[in-house]
Amino acid sequence: MAEIQREPVPRVDTGELDVALAFLEFQRHCVLKKAEGLSDEQLRRPMVASGTSILWLIRHLAGCEREWFGRQFAGGEPAEESEPADPPAAEVIAEYRAAIVASDRIIRDAGDPEALTAILIDGVRKTLRWVLAHMTTETARHAGHADIIREQIDGATGR
Template sequence: MAETQRQPVPRDDSGELDTATAFLSFARQCVLKKTDGLTEEQLRRVLVGSGTTLLGLVHHLAGAERVWFGHHVAGGADTGDVEMAVPDGLTAEEVLAGYRAAIEASDAAIRAAGDPETPVAIPVDGKFHTLRWVLAHMTSETARHAGHADILREQIDGVTGR
């Protein structure tokens, strides 16, 4: 089967922070790309026993962005709903816009921290991890869910590729 959504991984190797954010951005775009051209029903379609949906993955990742970058890195309130279930009343458009807004806010928090060695403002399990750790955690979390999104999208309409 042809990979109709394939794009190359980032080639940015200009510095630790630039490289880390390039790979996080790539993983985020891979998730968003899986939603392109799908209907509300397709985005909410349950295709696996766990009940995971494409829209649920996006909702979860938006909450994770808010928790890790907005709360832990920037020191804001913990406003992240990290559940996979999309609350009743939220449209697909609202969930996708929420993820994009969370990404924008996260990128601002990353830029404000500026240095991978910067400790988080709010400790994680009592430990002041660094921005580097949060970037690595969120990149792996987002990439893992991008893989889930790949499988769900292929089941919906056969579209493949990262």
């Protein structure tokens, strides 16, 4: 099957923070692209035994953005647990986009890969570099899951 959602990886090579952020942005984009053109039902449809859906992945990643950049790195308050159990798909996607904007602002405001987390992780403060690598890995892992789920739904492939 021909890849119909394929895009090149970033070519940015202007500095450590620029490169790290470009690759994280690329992975985020890949996740969001998997949701494009799908109905609410398709976004919610679990395609694996664990019950994972594209919408679940997006909601999970929004929480990861808030946790790792907003709380662990910047020292913000933990996210409230009062979110509705079954919000509209458009709301979940909008929340992910808003979490990305907030994370990017935190990253750019820090401006230094050596900046340290506000919260101790395993008893030490980690660098922004570490948080970026962690979130890029987490997002890429789930982008792969979304890619497989999307292919199962309608045959669309590619990164």
